[in-house]
Amino acid sequence: MPKLGMEPIRRAALVKATIDEIGAMGNLDVTVRDIAKRAGMSSALAHHYFGGKDQIFLAAMRHTLTIFGAEVRAALAGAKGHQARVAAIVQASFASTNFQPKVIAAWLNFYVLAQTSADAQRLLRIYQRRLHSNLVHDLRPLLGGRAQGAATRIGSLIDGQYLRQGLLRDAGGTADATTLVLALLELELSRGAE
Secondary structure (H helix, E strand, C coil), rough: CCCCCHHHHHHHHHHHHHHHHHHHHHCCCCCCCHHHHHHCCCCHHHHHHHHHHHHHHHHHHHHHHHHHHHHHHHHHHHCCCHHHHHHEEEHHHCCCCCCCCHHHHHHHHHHHHCCCCCCHHHHHHHHHHHHHHHHHHHHHHHHCCCCCCHHHHHHHHHHHHHHHHHCCCCCCCCCCCCCCHHHHHHHHHHHCCC
């Protein structure tokens, strides 16, 4: 009989192992057995908690998105003014907890999974809509009618930097990614409101 309270600990271990294993492999060709072994438990237990690889991977992405959301909220709490708030979202997007090779690999594979999994597609849409609405909220007072388009371009560049970094499989790049997206923000602001 399992000990009371072990389920959350084991689930968390499997989520971490999933991100680590995908980061090590660089793709979704990992097995539940590989994930469970990395977490120090049996694949039967992993199946018991999650049901299958896709469910484990979705749990890992929910975890990643939760961390990202907390980073954004913390960054926004310290930002004063609309431009500073947009910059805070950009900086949180490339914070060290979000922009490390294993997390980037998980993100890239999440995009691939979203092509075939309705659950992954739904989760991806939630992320994209939240990012867009957060950007629009603070771009609208600065850019007026141009806020929607600017938010789309900034969000696309954030996602593009993840793709580029994932393909490079380089441990660096955080400062470059942040600088590039903030330069786009400056360009958008220089064009003024509509």
